[in-house]
Amino acid sequence: MSALLELRGIRAAHERITVLHGVDLDVAAGQVVALLGPNGAGKTTTLRVAAGVHPVESGQLVLGGRDMTGADPRDLARAGVCLIPEGRGVFPNLSVRDNLLMMTFTGRGREEIEEIAFARFPVLARRAGQAAGTLSGGEQQMLALARGLATDPAVLLLDELSMGLAPLVVGRLYEQVGEIARQGVAVLVVEQFAAAVLDICDHAAVLVRGRVERQGHPDGGLRAELSALYLGSST
Amino acid sequence: MTSTETRADRFVRELTVLKIPDPAAGRAALWLRAGAALMTIGVVLGVSAYFISHNTSDPLVQNDALTLGLAAVAGSVVGSALFLRYSLTGFLRYWMARQSYDVELLADRLLERELRHDPTGTDAAPR
Numbered sequence: 001m002s003a004l005l006e007l008r009g010i011r012a013a014h015e016r017i018t019v020l021h022g023v024d025l026d027v028a029a030g031q032v033v034a035l036l037g038p039n040g041a042g043k044t045t046t047l048r049v050a051a052g053v054h055p056v057e058s059g060q061l062v063l064g065g066r067d068m069t070g071a072d073p074r075d076l077a078r079a080g081v082c083l084i085p086e087g088r089g090v091f092p093n094l095s096v097r098d099n100l101l102m103m104t105f106t107g108r109g110r111e112e113i114e115e116i117a118f119a120r121f122p123v124l125a126r127r128a129g130q131a132a133g134t135l136s137g138g139e140q141q142m143l144a145l146a147r148g149l150a151t152d153p154a155v156l157l158l159d160e161l162s163m164g165l166a167p168l169v170v171g172r173l174y175e176q177v178g179e180i181a182r183q184g185v186a187v188l189v190v191e192q193f194a195a196a197v198l199d200i201c202d203h204a205a206v207l208v209r210g211r212v213e214r215q216g217h218p219d220g221g222l223r224a225e226l227s228a229l230y231l232g233s234s235t
Numbered sequence: 236m237t238s239t240e241t242r243a244d245r246f247v248r249e250l251t252v253l254k255i256p257d258p259a260a261g262r263a264a265l266w267l268r269a270g271a272a273l274m275t276i277g278v279v280l281g282v283s284a285y286f287i288s289h290n291t292s293d294p295l296v297q298n299d300a301l302t303l304g305l306a307a308v309a310g311s312v313v314g315s316a317l318f319l320r321y322s323l324t325g326f327l328r329y330w331m332a333r334q335s336y337d338v339e340l341l342a343d344r345l346l347e348r349e350l351r352h353d354p355t356g357t358d359a360a361p362r
Contacts, residue, residue, distance in 0.1 A: 004243055029243035064247035075253055080246045101336055154246030184242050 003028045004186040005155050010059035021210040027186040034197040035190045037207035043190040047157050051083035052076045080154035088144045092133025099132050103150035117146035138169035158189045162196045170196045270317030277311025
């Protein structure tokens, strides 16, 4: 199947410092693509470019076969591009129910959104009246995912899902991500800890200093090369 | 839309018809900065005009200072309006969403209480 999300020769900068030097990446519907790499490699910037919230210096952001470079991120979000940022992106002072309510801007009703969220994450139903800031890290990440799912995404962009979570919780969350992808959603996951995501992804790319150094199926060969790429030496 | 249409198909269809606005049209941040700048410049020029007019006995210079002062006040008012318009929009959007929710919740509670009420008047629950 053709890619829903394509990044073509993306160059992007923070202030005047170029951090992405021609990134190419494709994500098809139903596919989980992991973007791995050490801290400061440009992973989050790549994700923000894909969501349309970070401007590009050159290159193309192609969605559904159409060049959407420079499009308003709100239009992309309405069409079905959903970014779940690093740090969970929930409102800590609002209850779980109110956090979900915020997603009614998509046109879906409160009941429908809660039905989707609570069916996938039953623990959230038990915490419905609780302030989001008092949930555990894993539960907050579930809430962030549930809020994302409420937008009925076609392209889901996840930033550092595993941050600050126990490996067991991370494993469960990534199982859910795999489930979401199987429903036809194109998922791009940015992850610093490769082991967390390699088991469920269909394709992995390793970003080092703003360049995709290696990409392919997450088989033994790629896994073996990862540590060398992270450490900055060749195998 | 057909029933066999997948989410990916719908995504492609919606993007095809999506009108990409000219990025120059959405310059909210620029207007916000312009408003703040105009507001500040207006105040500075107004104060300057005051000192210019009080440090001279030449009526022509005083006339210029008056004109400058009035223009500065006008600029400051316009700048304040621009600043308020673009800084409050985001806040008010969420405030309105919250208000709508509270009203809906209140309506639900009143309706529920109404439905629970026994019209024969034998229930002890306060209305």
